[in-house]
Amino acid sequence: MHQANIAELKKNVAPFEKSDMKKSIRQLINTLVPLILLWYGAYLSLSVSYWLTLPIVIVAAGFVIRTFIICHDCCHQSFFKNRLANDIVGTITGVLTLVPYEQWKNSHNIHHATSSNLDKRGVGDLWMMTVNEYLEASTWNKIAYRLYRNPIVMFGLGPIFVFLLQYRFNVKRARRKERLNTYLTNVLLVGLYALLIWAVGWQAFLLIQGPIFFVSGLFGIWLFYVQHTYEDSYFENDEEWSYVKAAVEGSSYYKLPKVLQWITGNIGFHHVHHLSPRVPNYNLEEAHNETPPLHMATTITLAASLQCLRFHLWDESNKRFVSFKGIKRLAAAQSEAIIDALQGSKPSLEGK
Numbered sequence: 001m002h003q004a005n006i007a008e009l010k011k012n013v014a015p016f017e018k019s020d021m022k023k024s025i026r027q028l029i030n031t032l033v034p035l036i037l038l039w040y041g042a043y044l045s046l047s048v049s050y051w052l053t054l055p056i057v058i059v060a061a062g063f064v065i066r067t068f069i070i071c072h073d074c075c076h077q078s079f080f081k082n083r084l085a086n087d088i089v090g091t092i093t094g095v096l097t098l099v100p101y102e103q104w105k106n107s108h109n110i111h112h113a114t115s116s117n118l119d120k121r122g123v124g125d126l127w128m129m130t131v132n133e134y135l136e137a138s139t140w141n142k143i144a145y146r147l148y149r150n151p152i153v154m155f156g157l158g159p160i161f162v163f164l165l166q167y168r169f170n171v172k173r174a175r176r177k178e179r180l181n182t183y184l185t186n187v188l189l190v191g192l193y194a195l196l197i198w199a200v201g202w203q204a205f206l207l208i209q210g211p212i213f214f215v216s217g218l219f220g221i222w223l224f225y226v227q228h229t230y231e232d233s234y235f236e237n238d239e240e241w242s243y244v245k246a247a248v249e250g251s252s253y254y255k256l257p258k259v260l261q262w263i264t265g266n267i268g269f270h271h272v273h274h275l276s277p278r279v280p281n282y283n284l285e286e287a288h289n290e291t292p293p294l295h296m297a298t299t300i301t302l303a304a305s306l307q308c309l310r311f312h313l314w315d316e317s318n319k320r321f322v323s324f325k326g327i328k329r330l331a332a333a334q335s336e337a338i339i340d341a342l343q344g345s346k347p348s349l350e351g352k
Contacts, residue, residue: 009244009275009293016287017078017278024079027265027282028089031070035063035096042208043200050207057208061215062263068097068220069265069281075105076277091181095188098163098213102181103170112277115228116250118316119238126225130314131327146324149312154225159217226305227252227270230298231320247274253288253297254305261285271297 038060045052073079074090087101094101111124121128127148134142147153168186170179197205234250236242254268261268269284272294279287288294300308311321 012291013276016283019280031066057211061212064216078278078280100182100185102178116235116246117241155218158221226308253299
């Protein structure tokens with residue numbers, strides 16, 4: 001992508017970077033009010049049947065994801081024009097989604113600055129090995145990576161490890177503001193949960209909050225996974241890496257049904273978000289529609305996204321994701337190429 005095209009693309013997206021106070025307030029209301037009502041409705045349904053409770057908590061989990069998108073926008077200072085307003089709302093929505101606002105903001109900004117850069121992996125992203133790295137890894141590292149990439153571990157144990165354990169502690173490099181925010185989040189979280197347990201009892205609390213937490217965490221990780229892990233994604237070493245290419249080619253357009261698009265805060269337009277994180281979630285679709293070059297982004301439908309589960313390793317030679325089984329085919333093809341090359345060189349050697 002030429003420099004002139006990059007400048008033009010950024011210019012086209014710029015008008016959509018402005019937040020709208022009315023839209024932001026409206027989104028807070030149509031997200032948090034239903035979440036509270038659904039939680040209370042789930043509690044009332046317990047006296048009827050838990051089979052009635054489960055559909056309610058699943059819908060409530062969707063509104064937790066929508067709440068997280070608000071926190072996510074606040075991290076990018078795109079939900080409000082005022083920084084303090086973003087920080088306050090971001091911290092509150094972070095508590096509701098078990099995410100320490102400052103900690104996640106810092107790691108996520110690193111993710112944006114290094115996404116698809118093979119030389120700068122490890123912060124705010126999923127563990128990803130290249131084919132060569134995997135082949136050269138120790139047996140234990142291969143086992144650990146296979147376990148990490150197993151869907152049961154990633155989407156089953158992942159939410160428990162990340163949201164309940166990892167986010168409760170500060171990282172070593174954390175600055176004072178980040179540390180204090182993590183402590184504040186933990187204190188507010190304990191206070192909120194203690195209040196709910198006092199109000200409804202610990203059994204009811206677990207029966208309601210447990211599924212809400214797990215379902216929202218599972219789909220939260222899934223959204224992050226599918227938006228960067230698809231066959232013809234984009235990864236390059238630092239000297240060849242391009243921020244715009246990483247956004248448009250390394251982030252998918254996850255085309256969801258309108259209801260799911262709304263509940264996930266338009267985050268399926270992930271290519272737009274990575275190109276310009278300052279675009280509020282409620283402007284992402286319009287920015288995509290009004291910017292023709294962005295239509296070239298890889299589009300993944302809900303049905304097609306399930307195929308992304310088979311992509312485990314990045315093949316640097318062919319610039320695509322492959323499965324663990326695909327490594328065997330690559331190795332076999334390489335062996336055949338070597339044999340053919342050796343056989344082809346025999347006559348010249350014998351002639352000498």
